Amino acid sequence: MRKKLIARTAKLLTESKRGHKGKGVAITYEHIPKDLDERNHGSIYAVINITTPSHEAEEVTELIIDAFHGEYYQDLSRDPLTSFEAALSKVNEELGEITHQGNINWLKNLNAILAVLSDSTLHVTKAGKTEAYLYRGSKSSHISEGLGGDTVNPLRTFINIASGEMAEGDKVAIITPGVLFHLSKDELQSYVQEFQPRVAISHLADLLEGTSNEVSPNAILILEAITPEVASNETIEEQPDEVWISEPNKPVQNAVDASAPFLKKIWLVLAASWLGLVALTQDKVIPVLSASYGGWADMIGDFRNPNKPPKRPKEKILVETDESLSIIDKRAENFEDLKVNESEDPLANMPKKSTGQEIYIKESQQKPKWLKLEKVNFSFAQKFGNNLNKASKKLLGNRKNILVVTVLLVLVLGGSIFVVWKNKNNNEDVKLARASLTEAQSKYEVGQNALAGGENKSAADSLNQAQSIAEGLIKNKTVGDDASALLEKIKAALNKAEGVVLVNPAVFADTKNIAGNNSFGPYLIGTSLYLINKDNGSIASVSTKSGEVSSSLDSPKISGKILAATAVTRRDVLVFITDQGNIYEFDTVDNKVTEQDTSGDIEKPVAMTSFSTNIYTLDSVNGKVYKRLKTSTGYGRRTEYITDSSDVKDSASIATDSSIYALLNNGSLVKYLAGKKQDFGLNNMPFSLTKPGTVFALEDLKNIYITDPQGKRIVVFDDTGRFVNQLVSDKFNNIAGVYVIDKTGYVNAEGKLYKISF
Numbered sequence: 001m002r003k004k005l006i007a008r009t010a011k012l013l014t015e016s017k018r019g020h021k022g023k024g025v026a027i028t029y030e031h032i033p034k035d036l037d038e039r040n041h042g043s044i045y046a047v048i049n050i051t052t053p054s055h056e057a058e059e060v061t062e063l064i065i066d067a068f069h070g071e072y073y074q075d076l077s078r079d080p081l082t083s084f085e086a087a088l089s090k091v092n093e094e095l096g097e098i099t100h101q102g103n104i105n106w107l108k109n110l111n112a113i114l115a116v117l118s119d120s121t122l123h124v125t126k127a128g129k130t131e132a133y134l135y136r137g138s139k140s141s142h143i144s145e146g147l148g149g150d151t152v153n154p155l156r157t158f159i160n161i162a163s164g165e166m167a168e169g170d171k172v173a174i175i176t177p178g179v180l181f182h183l184s185k186d187e188l189q190s191y192v193q194e195f196q197p198r199v200a201i202s203h204l205a206d207l208l209e210g211t212s213n214e215v216s217p218n219a220i221l222i223l224e225a226i227t228p229e230v231a232s233n234e235t236i237e238e239q240p241d242e243v244w245i246s247e248p249n250k251p252v253q254n255a256v257d258a259s260a261p262f263l264k265k266i267w268l269v270l271a272a273s274w275l276g277l278v279a280l281t282q283d284k285v286i287p288v289l290s291a292s293y294g295g296w297a298d299m300i301g302d303f304r305n306p307n308k309p310p311k312r313p314k315e316k317i318l319v320e321t322d323e324s325l326s327i328i329d330k331r332a333e334n335f336e337d338l339k340v341n342e343s344e345d346p347l348a349n350m351p352k353k354s355t356g357q358e359i360y361i362k363e364s365q366q367k368p369k370w371l372k373l374e375k376v377n378f379s380f381a382q383k384f385g386n387n388l389n390k391a392s393k394k395l396l397g398n399r400k401n402i403l404v405v406t407v408l409l410v411l412v413l414g415g416s417i418f419v420v421w422k423n424k425n426n427n428e429d430v431k432l433a434r435a436s437l438t439e440a441q442s443k444y445e446v447g448q449n450a451l452a453g454g455e456n457k458s459a460a461d462s463l464n465q466a467q468s469i470a471e472g473l474i475k476n477k478t479v480g481d482d483a484s485a486l487l488e489k490i491k492a493a494l495n496k497a498e499g500v501v502l503v504n505p506a507v508f509a510d511t512k513n514i515a516g517n518n519s520f521g522p523y524l525i526g527t528s529l530y531l532i533n534k535d536n537g538s539i540a541s542v543s544t545k546s547g548e549v550s551s552s553l554d555s556p557k558i559s560g561k562i563l564a565a566t567a568v569t570r571r572d573v574l575v576f577i578t579d580q581g582n583i584y585e586f587d588t589v590d591n592k593v594t595e596q597d598t599s600g601d602i603e604k605p606v607a608m609t610s611f612s613t614n615i616y617t618l619d620s621v622n623g624k625v626y627k628r629l630k631t632s633t634g635y636g637r638r639t640e641y642i643t644d645s646s647d648v649k650d651s652a653s654i655a656t657d658s659s660i661y662a663l664l665n666n667g668s669l670v671k672y673l674a675g676k677k678q679d680f681g682l683n684n685m686p687f688s689l690t691k692p693g694t695v696f697a698l699e700d701l702k703n704i705y706i707t708d709p710q711g712k713r714i715v716v717f718d719d720t721g722r723f724v725n726q727l728v729s730d731k732f733n734n735i736a737g738v739y740v741i742d743k744t745g746y747v748n749a750e751g752k753l754y755k756i757s758f
Contacts, residue, residue: 005120005166005225006032007043010197011242012205012220024051024109025058026176026217029065038073042080042118047130047221049112049176052105060106063098067091068114080118081163088114088125088158095154108151113144113174114158120166120225125149125158129177133185135193136170140185143172166225171197174221181432182208184439186446197222205243430478437479437486440469444490451497459497460686466490498686499725505747505754509547512751514540514554522739522746522753523567523574525588529739529746529753530574532565537593539574539586542753544746556593558584566608566615571630575615577605583635597634607654607694616641618654618662623647625660625672643675655697655704657719663695663706669721684723689715696738703758705745707735714738714747716758727756 011028029046033039048064050057071090072083091114099107111128124132126147134141143162150156166172173192180188187207191200200222208218447462467490473483495502511519511531515538521531522542529542530552539553560580567574574586581602586593603626605617613630617638625648626638641660642648648662648670655661660672667689671680693707703724704717712732716724727745737748740758747754 004228005117005168006228007045007117007223008197008226009045009224010201010222012201012208012218013242013244014208014216014218024049024217025054025061026050026178026219027061027065028174028219028221030221031069033073037076041073041076041083042116044069044072045113045115045117045174045221045223047113047174047176047219048110049128049130049178049217049219050106051109051111051217056103056105059103060095060098060110063094064091064112064114067094072116080116080121081123081161084116084123084125084161088161092155092157092159095157099154107154110151110157111177112158115172115174117166117223117225121163122166122172123161123163125161127151127157130174131177132172132174133189133192134164134166134170134172135189136167138193140189168225168227170225172223172225174223176218176220178216178218179208179220180439181435184442186439186442192222197224201243433473433476433479436469437473437483440466440473440483440486440490443469444486444493447490447497448493451493456497456499456684456686460494463490463494463497464687467494499723501725501727503727503729503756505729505731505756507752508746508755509542509549509753510751511540511542511549511753514538514549514551515751517751518734518736519748519751520562520565520576521737522748523565524739524741524746525567525569525572525574528588530567530588531748531753532562532574532576534562537562537576541588547753547755552588552591553586553593556584556586558582558593558595564605564608564617566610568610568613568615568630570613575608575610577602577608577617579604597631598628598636600637603638606652609654609656609660611656611658611699616654616656616660618648618651620649620651623649623651625654625662641675642672642677644677646670646677652692653694655695657697657699657701657704661695661697661704663692665691667692669695669704669706669717671721680721682717682721682723686723693735694737696740698740701740703740705738705740707738709735714745727758729754 007030009030011030013026013028026049027047029048030043031045032043033041046065046068048061050060052060067090068087071087074086075083078086095106109128111130112126113130113132114125115132116123122143124143124147126132126144127149128151129148130144131142132144134143143164147160147162149159171192173188175188183204188204191203191207194200195203201220204220443462443466447459447466450456450459450462467487470483470487470490473479474487476483494500509529514533515521515531516533516535519531519533519540522529523531524544527544529544531540531542533539536555537553537558538551538555541550541552542548558578559582560578562576563579565574565576572588574588575583575596576586577583583596583598583602584593585596603617603619603622603624605626606620607618609616615628615630615635617626617628618624619626625641627641628635628638630636648664650666651662651664653663655663658673659678662670662672664670667682669680669682671678689706689708689711691708691710693709696705696707702719704719704721706715706717707713708715708726709732711726711728712730712735713726713728714732714735715726718724731754732747732749735747735749739746743758745756745758747756
């Protein structure tokens, strides 16, 4: 009886400062019902990350949770999967509605996993780049891979569902994309597998806090499948089941973020102030400096030569003239108020031998501290004033120039903001590239360790992942060189893990002019190899001794197109069937082709083989293998070879070594003996065959050979189905067939025969 399971969970979230409005949100959600009927229906879980401004992200997040929760428990008479599908439809509808209302920034920025655990069945769906990993024992499965929905059509946001049975002790980690910036998948697996969820989440929190100077919205949810009995016997743990990581206090950054909305206004005020200052300098300061500069120069000259007779023109300041009056007091209402009486003349009672210095000090009312300037040359001031006056007039003489200055200020401001933004993005890119390189290096090391332990399949999986990451970093300016060096090491280790034997065979014979680019064969009869043209039935023969090519049959008159062919070596003939239901034989002794008599229906086979004088055809559509016995005039009525309830539907090729082997299109190989399916399968393979070509076996051979046209390789297995190695060459383009005798093989690829040794 299947155990009922519940989930023991722990959550990690990051808490960002409110000022970071562009960071978005990341949340985890779980609902374990208290109502018995709802609890029997299942528990729901969600991890959502939206990288848009917080207020918009929060609205979308709440909408998803409300729709998911409400619809899933709406009708408890439905089975959990149906309820899950209905809930996803509801979520998609709500997302479509909110998008129609104008909230569109979440599109392409939503990363989410929604899940349901009912009894022991887990249902998962995904949007964006949030990921879910299942850990069972020491193995890891990426259960959310390929589940992402449409990123631009809200009605298809959540459309794919993965379902599977969980076993007691299984653990699931659901993480937002940014988590992998700070730790590798191997580190995540190590902590989740080794510790109970609450302990694991505490360690992960320490790891994230210790490696990050900045906390972006991220979340982790860990589920462990346990029985209700185990849960009821648990003691309360010290560790919390929810851990928050707070963002470090950064006053400068916070101040910048807080002032960001006013940045534009500040710059505009500064620009206006600068223009106002220039205008003030032009209209007020420069004229005053120009007018008084002459007096300053004379004053300083007197200081530097105190014995020099005073210059009488200095006394003009006391003369009743328009110039002197305006200097003495510009606040006067009329000239009469400012006239100086003879009796009030401050020079009247002064000694005749007074120095110009004394006169100047009394006249100017300057304080003695100005005497410190006596050794300073102020000639630059006049030049500066004149130059500044000219520049100001030229720059601000009309509105057009003012507009140009304003535009320049805006451009400078915009350029500065762009540079800051670009540098920040570059830093993030560099950080991500280095994290990816670290992950590739880690996976390479894991693969090396597995390889040393003889676990070739596990090693190949890790090395393939490392290779994929490294290949994506080759063009990166920061880590490209390191990635290239690592990639070379990965490829060498991967070849070893996958048993790759690189071969570079020479062309043994070119049969393209006779047999075409895609032919049946080769078939060995006597000392010659034969290849059959699929289009017109022409047959080429190749000497195994010299490689000489000759035409044995030229465009014979046969009915229809050849579907399948084989060699009956005991009778030195080639047998083939056409799509018109005819069986023909080609006698390699007299080079003649004859139609064979037969009775009953003729199927449309995808492949043929022979044993003794009998022929076997493969009907892939119906999953049948038919056997025909040789008669004096042809072949007898077909009989079904498979006598149990199994079939070989969707198969690609057939071969025999006294047993019958059928190669399926999914890369698996099934074996029959006396019509019964045997306990047999390909094993210890460090990779998968997705689109195999043909299978080859002979009674006297110990190995079985499978061609892989896309992989440009021939994969070798022993007679138990155990992987031996693979022969790989760039010359093996579109392999059509292989024939092996002793330790020599002949490979048919695009009309050319290559000779290899095993």
